[in-house]
Amino acid sequence: MSITLDLSRATASAPRPPVNLSGLTREGLRQALIDADICPPDKARMRASQVWGWIHHFGVTDFAAMSNVAKDTQAKLAAAFTLARPEIVERQVSKDGTRKWLIRTAPGIEVEAVYIPDVGRAGALCVSSQVGCTLNCTFCHTGTQALVRNLTAAEIVAQVQVARDDLEEWPSPKEDRRLSNIVFMGMGEPLYNLDHVSDAIDIISDNEGIALSRRRITVSTSGVVPMLEPLGTRTQAMLAISLHATNDALRDVLVPLNKKYDLAQLMDGIRAYPGISNARRVTFEYVMLKGINDSPDEARALVKLIEGIPAKVNLIPFNPWPGTDYECSDWKTIERFAAILNKAGYASPIRTPRGRDILAACGQLKSESEKIRASVRRAEKAAA
Numbered sequence: 372m373s374i375t376l377d378l379s380r381a382t383a384s385a386p387r388p389p390v391n392l393s394g395l396t397r398e399g400l401r402q403a404l405i406d407a408d409i410c411p412p413d414k415a416r417m418r419a420s421q422v423w424g425w426i427h428h429f430g431v432t433d434f435a436a437m438s439n440v441a442k443d444t445q446a447k448l449a450a451a452f453t454l455a456r457p458e459i460v461e462r463q464v465s466k467d468g469t470r471k472w473l474i475r476t477a478p479g480i481e482v483e484a485v486y487i488p489d490v491g492r493a494g495a496l497c498v499s500s501q502v503g504c505t506l507n508c509t510f511c512h513t514g515t516q517a518l519v520r521n522l523t524a525a526e527i528v529a530q531v532q533v534a535r536d537d538l539e540e541w542p543s544p545k546e547d548r549r550l551s552n553i554v555f556m557g558m559g560e561p562l563y564n565l566d567h568v569s570d571a572i573d574i575i576s577d578n579e580g581i582a583l584s585r586r587r588i589t590v591s592t593s594g595v596v597p598m599l600e601p602l603g604t605r606t607q608a609m610l611a612i613s614l615h616a617t618n619d620a621l622r623d624v625l626v627p628l629n630k631k632y633d634l635a636q637l638m639d640g641i642r643a644y645p646g647i648s649n650a651r652r653v654t655f656e657y658v659m660l661k662g663i664n665d666s667p668d669e670a671r672a673l674v675k676l677i678e679g680i681p682a683k684v685n686l687i688p689f690n691p692w693p694g695t696d697y698e699c700s701d702w703k704t705i706e707r708f709a710a711i712l713n714k715a716g717y718a719s720p721i722r723t724p725r726g727r728d729i730l731a732a733c734g735q736l737k738s739e740s741e742k743i744r745a746s747v748r749r750a751e752k753a754a755a
């Protein structure tokens with residue numbers, strides 16, 4: 372996932388913008404209504420429920436559209452709060468239907484979200500949880516950007532709202548959704564931002580709102596072992612592990628966090644993940660790197676490593692980026708790898724790269740977006 376930053380316009384003296392109600396948890400919304408004197412505390416739960424439905428079931432962005440809220444209350448709400456969506460800086464649609472939005476959530480904070488049709492039940496939205504990343508996985512160009520800050524729950528939910536606006540998916544349909552799954556596989560390590568990720572999942576999964584089942588929300592981690600149990604307990608989300616290697620020596624290189632939490636600790640943590648079962652399998656992500664991790668021996672080692680864990684393995688053909696020494700495995704090698712996993716009883720789909728023409732495929736985003744923005748800045752400078 373690509374995130375680009377321009378902090379030049381962030382000023383310390385800027386007035387605080389009004390609170391955006393559409394990013395608050397239910398409890399946060401209730402408290403905000405009390406604090407702004409919209410209603411007395413004993414009526415706040417009911418009022419919050421009413422406003423919640425308008426925001427998260429109907430997707431309204433204007434208090435005047437809340438037709439069962441009295442006009443004077445609408446006016447008080449509009450004076451104290453906003454429902455505004457973040458600015459969409461750029462929208463692109465790929466030949467294969469993949470959509471990508473560059474979203475400015477705050478001055479200088481820009482996030483890309485990618486919608487991929489025909490993934491999951493109908494279509495998956497890949498969202499980010501941090502601006503930048505601290506983990507420096509060596510195959511991941513998007514992670515070379517230094518961490519700026521965690522995204523708030525509101526900024527995570529905003530990625531979903533923007534996608535649903537674009538897909539015209541309001542009010543929340545009971546069935547036949549186009550956006551059926553959410554994956555936290557964008558920029559950042561979600562388990563370093565669990566409070567906001569957990570609040571965002573509470574908002575997205577609420578039955579009187581967007582109402583996406585928690586079983587259709589997947590959180591991907593590179594292996595922050597101590598946070599696995601809290602993730603499962605707090606969110607009941609599906610778990611994905613960015614694995615990529617079957618021995619510590621190689622994983623130390625590909626996913627340096629492995630030096631802190633090695634494979635033995637990681638596997639113990641996964642086995643203890645709350646709710647894991649055949650109906651709630653763990654997804655292991657495995658990027659296919661030519662001559663690095665793609666041999667039949669490694670496929671067999673992978674089978675051994677995940678033995679006994681209800682799991683599937685996503686094989687991800689590597690998307691090269693400028694300056695990387697890694698190459699993508701040959702197609703035949705990937706198929707041979709998949710066959711060994713399949714034979715051992717693990718579903719192991721080979722993920723087709725999506726949205727390459729709009730630079731939305733895994734690992735392509737940051738480099739190309741930053742290059743484009745750098746060239747725009749150069750052009751602006753030259754024109755000035």
Ligand code: SF4
Nearest residue numbers: 504507508511514559
């Ligand atoms: S793969 Fe994820 S955790 Fe690793 S550097 Fe990239 S964004 Fe960060």
